[in-house]
Amino acid sequence: xDRIRLGVSACLLGQAVRYDGQHKHDHYITDTLxxxxxxxxxxxxxxxxxxxxxxxxxxxxxxxxxxxxxxxxRIDHTERMQAWxxxxxxxxxxxxxxxxxxxxxxPSSGMAAVKVYSEAGxxxxxxxxxxxxxxxxxxxxxxxxxxxxxxxxDLHENFIERVFTLWRFRQMVAEGVTVSALMGFxxxxxxxxxxxxxxxxxEMGRELAALSAGEAAAYAAVYEAKLxxxxxxxxxxxxxxxxxxxxxxxxxxxxxxxxxxxxAEVIADYHRGVVPLIVPVxxxxxxxxxxxxxxxxxxxxLSPHPLELKLRNHA
Numbered sequence: 566x567d568r569i570r571l572g573v574s575a576c577l578l579g580q581a582v583r584y585d586g587q588h589k590h591d592h593y594i595t596d597t598l599x600x601x602x603x604x605x606x607x608x609x610x611x612x613x614x615x616x617x618x619x620x621x622x623x624x625x626x627x628x629x630x631x632x633x634x635x636x637x638x639r640i641d642h643t644e645r646m647q648a649w650x651x652x653x654x655x656x657x658x659x660x661x662x663x664x665x666x667x668x669x670x671x672p673s674s675g676m677a678a679v680k681v682y683s684e685a686g687x688x689x690x691x692x693x694x695x696x697x698x699x700x701x702x703x704x705x706x707x708x709x710x711x712x713x714x715x716x717x718x719d720l721h722e723n724f725i726e727r728v729f730t731l732w733r734f735r736q737m738v739a740e741g742v743t744v745s746a747l748m749g750f751x752x753x754x755x756x757x758x759x760x761x762x763x764x765x766x767x768e769m770g771r772e773l774a775a776l777s778a779g780e781a782a783a784y785a786a787v788y789e790a791k792l793x794x795x796x797x798x799x800x801x802x803x804x805x806x807x808x809x810x811x812x813x814x815x816x817x818x819x820x821x822x823x824x825x826x827x828x829a830e831v832i833a834d835y836h837r838g839v840v841p842l843i844v845p846v847x848x849x850x851x852x853x854x855x856x857x858x859x860x861x862x863x864x865x866x867l868s869p870h871p872l873e874l875k876l877r878n879h880a
Contacts, residue, residue, distance in 0.1 A: 567736070568601065568602065568603045569601060569602045569603065569663050569728060569729070569732045570602070570603050570604075570605060570660055570661055570662050570663060571598070571602045571603070571604055571605070571662060571663060571664050571665065571666065571728065572604075572605045572607055572657065572660070572662045572664070572665035572666070572700075573594060573604045573605070573606055573607070573665070573666045574606070574607060574608065574666065574667055574668035574671065574674045574712075575606035575607055575608035575611070576588045576589045576590075576608060576668055577589055577590065577591040577594055577595075577666060577668060577712055578590070578591075578594065578595055578604055578606045579595060580606060580608065581617070582608040582610075582611040582617055583617075583618075584610065584617075584618055584619050584620070584621045584622070585618050585621075586617055586618040589668065589712075591712050593715070594666060594712070597873075597874065598725075598874075600871075600873070601871060605657070605660050605662065607653065607657075607674075607696070608674075609646060609649065609650070609653075609673035609674060609694075609695070609696040610622070610646075610673055612649060612653065613642075613645055613646055613648075613649035614645070614649075615642065615645075620635040620636065620637055620638060620640075621635070621636050621637075622634060622635050622636065622642065622672050623636055623672055623680070623682055624672045624679055624680070624681045624682065624692060624694070624695075625681070625682055625683070625684065626681070626683075626684070627681075628681045628689070628690035628691065628692040629692070631681050631692055631695070633646050633672055633673065633695055643695070646673065646695050646696070647695065647699075650695065650696055650699045651699075653696075654699060654700065654703045657700075657704075658703075661735065662704070662707060663707070663708070663728050663731045663732045663735065664707050664708035664709060664710075664724070664727065664728040664731070665700060665704075665707060665708075665709045665710075666709075666710055666711070666712055666715070667694070667697050667709065667710070667711045667712070668711070668712060669711040669712060669713040669714070670713075671694050671697075672694050672695070673694040673695050673696045673697070674694045674696055674697050675693060675694040675697055675711065676693055676694075676697050676701075676709060676710065676711045676714075677691070677692075677693055677711070678691045679691060679692055679693060679694050697709075705790075706731075706789055706790050706793045707731075707793075708724050708727035708728050708731065708793070708797075710724040718876075718879045719799065721876065722876040722877065723796070723797070723799065723800070725870050725874060725876055726757075726796060726869050726870060726876075727793060727796045727797065729869060729870045730754065730757065730792065730796060730865070730869065731789070731792070731793065733750070733754075733865070734750060734788075734789060734792060737749075737750050738785055742781050742782045742785045743778070743781050744773070744776050744777070744778055744780075744781045746781075747773055747776070747781060747784070747785065747788060748773050748774075751769060751770060751773055751788075752863070753863045753864060753865055754792075754864075754865050754866075755770070755864070756808050756811070756812070756864045756865075756866040757796075757864070757865050757866040757869055758792065758795050758796065759804075759808060760800045760804050760805055760807075760808045760866060761795050761796050761797075761798045761799070761800045761804070762794070762795035762796075762798040763804075765791055765794060765795040765798075766795060768791070769788060769791050769792070769795070772784070772787075772788075773788075802835070802836065802838070805835070805842055806832065806835065806836045808866060809828075809832045809835070809845050809846075809849065810832060812849055812853075812861055812864075812866075813825065813828055813829060813832060813849075815858060815860065815861055816828065816852060816853075816856070816858070819856050819858050820852055820855075820856045820858075824852045824855070824856070825852075827848060827852075828845065828848055828849055828852055831844050831845040831848050832845045838880055839880070840880060841877060841878050841879050841880045842877040843875075843877040843878050846866075846867060846877060849861075849867065850867045850868070853867070
């Protein structure tokens, strides 16, 4: 299978492209994620020809339509940047990206909270950087995060989960979209989706059940959008507990009492905050494969991303 392709602000990959000629190498991105991901580095300022090093810039004016202006000489690079963005986004359409990690606070690449200043130099609001805003508008379904926000364990796990799930969906699409393929994908990811957004999970299931063979290809884009919308919702301890207990119910009549009791106890421990999610999930996975329970063996909820990323290890 093809490797995941992820867009990343080039300075985070260790490329010395920042305004001061330095980089912001993020070793988690390159050394850990890099085991599973191929990166497409992007530096808007350097790629649009502003040079390295270059004068620092900031966003000026209206937060809804800010301009990109150098701080000292007051040169307005907005039109130059927008022209480059239009071409770069066309190029990125062919990269089959499954997400993007932006550099926080960058006037071009910050995802959200980039300061916007008045002409007099006073902060007047916050907005996405010019490139980040345009990217998210062009690719609304793609998982996007800033490197700083990835320090939040919940945001981190949510982002990676969306990336890997979108990758699996794209693999299914590449093999050929049929009603059967879509329903199979939904069945294997049902509990994962439900752990985020049960209402959307059921809605997607009803739509798939009513789908005709001739509608499958067109519906794939609709399904992808709803899949990403559902997974973006936060998976809380309560939601995870409900899914774990639902899976525990499947063990009745299929696993022995000792195994079921052991799983029930660690689910209770997780719900109380005593152990991290990985503990009941690992035990469930062991029991499910020990007793060969087909429906649960196929559930990506038990393994939505590589264990080596340790994303479910926090209590």
